[in-house]
Amino acid sequence: MPTVNIVEVGRVVVPQPEDLVVRLSALDAPWVANPLIQRVLLFVDDAGGQQHPPFESLVASLRASLAATLARLPPLAGRVVFLRSTGDAAIDCSGPEGGGGVRFVVAESDDADARRLAGDADHDVGAFEALVPELKVDALPAEVLAVQVTRLKGGVAVGVALHHAVVDGRSVWMFLQAWAASCRSDDAAAVATVTFDRAVVAIPGGEELARSTLRKYAPNLPLAANLFPRAPIKLPRRTFTVTAKHIHQLKQCMSGQTTSGKPATAPMSSSFVAIAALAWASFVRSKHPAAIAAWHDVYVFFFIDCRGRPGIDPPVSENYFGTCITGCLVKAMARDLLAVDGVAAAAAAIQREVRRAAEDPLGLWDWMDIVSWVPLDRLVGINGSTRFKAYEVADFGWGAPSRTELVTMTDGRVVLVATKSGGVQVSVCMHPDHSTAFNSHFIDSLC
Structure with missing residues (x-):
């Protein structure tokens, strides 16, 4: 694993509004016990013809633009x-606990090769973990954001x-878009005014439901035990790029339409449904028969964004800045996904749940309780979205990232983001006993 040396640990502090305390909603509360999001963006020298500024200048620009973004x-x-x-x-956001600002780490590595890290389909998990900061979340008060900028080889x-x-x-992605736009002084691309008042999320039960949810999943506050700790081993991860052509062909196959002009027997799936179905079927096939039998129930779980949904009255603004997602759980018999038309069967089951969630977005708001009884070895989780334009919004002024994970x-x-050319980046974490079989099933289904 490459060596990453910490050069500087500082803080970006900005004047905060007086008396701004935002109480968490029932949608926020479960995440106190599952708090961590870590993402890395890799920028390779000369990628796309863009030259990076000198590292010291780059760090100064990122620090100054982060301060401007935090003010918003x-x-x-x-x-x-x-x-x-x-x-x-x-x-x-304003009291003695909230005025500490954001930890800003500067690091360097002479042996972490940016081009290799950005280009290899198989993740260098140890290197990626060394390129993101830790977040102090074991007890409240807990940090909200930390940043690390690392000079790499190339x-x-x-x-x-x-x-x-x-x-x-x-x-x-709203945050990264705002930060990147500020860094390149692009006011036109900046995120519109956002709202972070949790009162706009009209959940029956309101504040009392938020408190009871908090007691349920974090009963020992201010200690905040992580209900989903990291695995003791670094599990293999691999990234697939599913092109727009692949997605179109996959949708055609699922709908029963062929290139010969045969009419479709089912409506065309969305890109999300198509890729989620392929990942679910590949997961089941990779574990059959060693870990999943044909008679087993198997599951796929994903989140839906509740912003703008008519099932919440009044609808939550598209510019709401916070946690505004609820769960979707789909169950099927393994034999149905193991069949020749298993991907289409998976798509049909997922589509039914998507329609249910569109009509009743708060139906599975307590997703953690639902997932608690599902056998995890028969569950695949889909995160992210085919609509997250990761490679469009994260240009800090020296070109789009070559890779983000x-x-x-x-x-x-399974984690999804949109690619630069209309496709979808699919990143998968699987136990080594099943990862090779998953990769084979997934790739073969795209051909």
Whole structure:
């Protein structure tokens, strides 16, 4: 594993609004016990013809633009705190606990090759973990954001760690878009004014439901035990690029349409449904018969974004900055996914759950309780979105990243973001006993 040396640990501190304390909602509360999001962005020298500025100048630009971004997104510079008087958890953006700013780490590595890290399909897990900062989340007050900028051999890495009770995946990309636009002085591309008032998420039960959810999943506050600790071994991870052509062909096969002009027997799936179905079927096939029998129930879990959904009255603004996701769980018999038309069967099951969630987005708001009884060795989890335009929004002024990856991944996890050319990046974490078989099934189904 490459050696990464810490050069400087500082803080980016900005004036915070007075008396700004944002109480967590019931959608935020479970994430106090599952808090960590870590993502790395890799920038390779001369990629796309873009020259990086000198490292010291690059760091100064990132630091200054981060300060400007935090002034617009004050929860990121705050702390997640426990309010003993009421039993709430909240984001303190202005008090003595919330004024510490954001930890900003500068590091360097002479043997971590940016081009190799960005180009290899198989992740260098140890290197990726060394390129993102840790986040102090074991007890409240907990940090919300930390940043690490690392000089690599032939490039630069920007790593971020964020608290999931404060942001979901969409909010992460809203933050990165705002930070990148500020860094390149592009006011036109900046994120529109956001709202982070949790009161706009109209959940029946309101504040009392948030408190009871907090007691359920984090009963020992201010200690915040992680219900999903990291695996003791570094599980293999691999990234696939599914092109727009592959996605179209996959949708055609699932709908029963062929290139010969045969009419479709089912509606065309969305890109998300198509790729989630392929990943689920590949997961089941890779574990059959050693770990999954044909008669077993198998599951896929994913989140939906509740912003703008008509099932919440009034609908949550598209510019809501926070955690605004609920769960979707799909069950099927393994034999159905092992059949010749298994991917199509998986797609049909997922599509039914997507329709259910569109009509009732809060139906599975307590997703952690639902997942608690599912056999994890028969569960694949889909995170991210085919709509996250990762490679479009994260240009800090020296070109789009050559690679971005979620570092916090566990066994059976699949993470999606959009690619630069209309395709989808699919990153998969699987136990070594099944990873080779998964890769084979997934790739063969795209051909």
